[in-house]
Structures are given as C-alpha cells and as structure tokens.
Amino acid sequence: MRSLVTVLTPAYNRRDYIREAVESVLNQSYPNFEYIVIDDGSVDGTYQILQEYDFDSRFQLLSHPGKVNRGQSASLNIGLKAAKGKYVAILDSDDVFHADKLLKQVDFLEKNPNVGMVYGQGMAIDESGHELFLIPSDGHVEDSDPNKLLLDCYMALPGGALVRKSVFDQAGFFEEAFRASQDHDMVIRIAEIAPFAFLPGTVFYYRKHSESISQQGLERRWKVGFEILARAKSRFPYQSSTIRKREALLHFRLGQVRWFQRRFLSALWHFIRAGLGDPKRSMAVILGFEKAR
Structure with a gap:
C-alpha cells in the first residue's frame, strides 16, 4: 500500500482559478491521497464551486465556523489538524500541480528517510497560463543550510514542496498573527528541524496576475x-x-x-x-x- 499524502488548499475568492487548481490535484498520477480544501469565507462563488466536488471521496471541503475570513495561516492550520497523510503538500488556490508532482516527490522521500522536505521547481505563468520563468532556475544546488534559506527564500512556495507530516508536527502550526510571509516563516522552521533536498524538474505552476500582492x-x-x-x-x-x-x-x-x-x-x-x-x-x-x- 502506497503512503497516504494529504494535499491542502486554502481558498479565498478564487472563482476564476479554483477549478483548475482542484482538478490538478484530483488528476495526479499518484493514487493515494486525500485532498482537503479550506474555504476562507469566500463571497464570490468559490465555495459553491468547491461544493461541486463533493462526489469525489478523496475530496473534503472545510470552512471556519460561521464561514468567516480568518486568513491563510488559520485555514492551513485547520487542514493540518485534519490531515491523516504521512506526507503533506500545499497548493495555493490560483496555482496548479504538475500531474507527476506527488509521484516523484513521494518516491524521493521514501528512498531518503533522513530528508524532512523535498522541493522542486515552480514555473511562473501569467493569467492565461503562458509560461514565464522557473524558480529556482536550472542548475540550482541545495546545501540544506538553514542560513541560506533564511537569507534568501529561494524556494518556490508553497506548491513546490512535499513535507513529512512528522516534521510539521515538530515545527508546529502556521503563525496566524502573520497575514504575509507565513510560508517563509514555516519553511525556515522546517529547515531548522530536518535536512531538506532539491529534486530538479517542474512540479507546479504558480500564477502571476493582477490580484498579486499590492x-x-x-x-x-x-x-x-x-x-x-x-x-x-x-x-x-x-x-x-x-x-x-x-x-x-x-x-x-x-x-x-x-x-x-x-x-x-x-x-x-x-x-x-x-x-x-x-x-x-x-x-x-x-x-x-x-x-x-
């Protein structure tokens, strides 16, 4: 039996992109996963779109009490508390997984039990899905040095990584007081706990669009x-x-x-x-x- 992977997506007002994100997870070549989407109080129809996937036994839709907006960190923490997988992946609601992301990264972690987190390359895309550039670039080498990761957060986050749930358990939950940079905070906490590795190749596509950070x-x-x-x-x-x-x-x-x-x-x-x-x-x-x- 292959190890169970939990995929988490926090979603807030992503009506135009949420279907593509969800289907990129449901269409993974790796067969054994659970997909938890946490709606963060969407008011644009995102929640109603997500309800359309209730037919899939791998899919679970959660929300905050009263369907209020509490931010990405609080949403991810709900997902982490519900996660049953040996490994955890996170996909933002406007991004897309490569079809073989889970397959390749699970295989790597199974073969390297000392590694707590593996990450690959993220391809930036525009609103229409046209490819722009890779992060990190080809030729990137990982030294597993927390100093370098703290100085320059060179990982494509969060969709590029797969993390052992046991490492998340040690690192703790996302900081809900942060409404920005919570991914950098978490990844350096993970890097302080366990070795991390880079596996070349595009594993997800992250969208650069007009709703990007102001x-x-x-x-x-x-x-x-x-x-x-x-x-x-x-x-x-x-x-x-x-x-x-x-x-x-x-x-x-x-x-x-x-x-x-x-x-x-x-x-x-x-x-x-x-x-x-x-x-x-x-x-x-x-x-x-x-x-x-």
Whole structure:
C-alpha cells in the first residue's frame, strides 16, 4: 500500500482559478491521497464551486465556523489538524500541480528517510497560463543550510514542496498573527528541524496576475519579515553574518516600498541601513551586477 499524502488548499475568492487548481490535484498520477480544501469565507462563488466536488471521496471541503475570513495561516492550520497523510503538500488556490508532482516527490522521500522536505521547481505563468520563468532556475544546488534559506527564500512556495507530516508536527502550526510571509516563516522552521533536498524538474505552476500582492501588501510582508527574523534568531544558532545580511535585505525591500510611496526620506534611511548591513551586496545592486528584484 502506497503512503497516504494529504494535499491542502486554502481558498479565498478564487472563482476564476479554483477549478483548475482542484482538478490538478484530483488528476495526479499518484493514487493515494486525500485532498482537503479550506474555504476562507469566500463571497464570490468559490465555495459553491468547491461544493461541486463533493462526489469525489478523496475530496473534503472545510470552512471556519460561521464561514468567516480568518486568513491563510488559520485555514492551513485547520487542514493540518485534519490531515491523516504521512506526507503533506500545499497548493495555493490560483496555482496548479504538475500531474507527476506527488509521484516523484513521494518516491524521493521514501528512498531518503533522513530528508524532512523535498522541493522542486515552480514555473511562473501569467493569467492565461503562458509560461514565464522557473524558480529556482536550472542548475540550482541545495546545501540544506538553514542560513541560506533564511537569507534568501529561494524556494518556490508553497506548491513546490512535499513535507513529512512528522516534521510539521515538530515545527508546529502556521503563525496566524502573520497575514504575509507565513510560508517563509514555516519553511525556515522546517529547515531548522530536518535536512531538506532539491529534486530538479517542474512540479507546479504558480500564477502571476493582477490580484498579486499590492504595495501595501509588500510593506506588510517586509515588516513581518523583521518579526520572523527575530524569532528565528532566538530559536536557532544562525550565523551572525546571516542575521545582519537578512536585516539589510529587509531594509532594502522596505526602502523600495517607501520610494514607490514617494516617502523619500524614509526610503533613504532604509537604503542607508541596507548599505551598512551588507555593503558588498548593496554595491553589486548599484553597479548592476545583481538585479533588485
């Protein structure tokens, strides 16, 4: 009997994309999975579309009491509490799994019992499904070093990974106080617990569209980043250079947001903090050797 996999999808107002996401899971080549979709108080018809899949015994639709909106972290935590699988995968409600994602990643974890998480490449697509670029790029090598993952969250999350449920049990639940960057917070907590590995190949498609994160959302993301960094520092013996460079990166990102908001003095202050914290990388950006993505 093949190991059971739990796939979780938190869904909020994704009427235009939810069918494609759900069917990419139900059509997996790997046969033994349960699919838990948690509706997060959708008001655009998403919940009604999800009800159409009740006929499939592998599919389970959950929601918050009163069908209120509580955020992605709270929704994922409901799914984690209900999960029965040996492995857990997460798919955002506007993304799509490759048909062989579960098959390839389960096979890898079964053959490598010391690895707690495996991830592959994510192909960015536009609203119409046209392919844009891969993350991480071809030639990527994984050292299983939490320092590198904290500094630059280079994984395509969350759809790129498959995680042992036992590792999730150790890492704990998603932080419900975070309404941004909760995936980065979780993945570094996982990396602190168990070795992680990279398996080349596209395993999911993530959508870049007009509903993507706003400038206000970016500001929230980078502010939350400072709290994530503080918690990581208190939890794990990261290198001091990692902490310093991550803090510099967060200042740079906030500087970009402030500049876009035309808050130039605030932007300048953050850029100076970034330059002092990581002068080598800052100079590479200024000289054009590294893109300020």
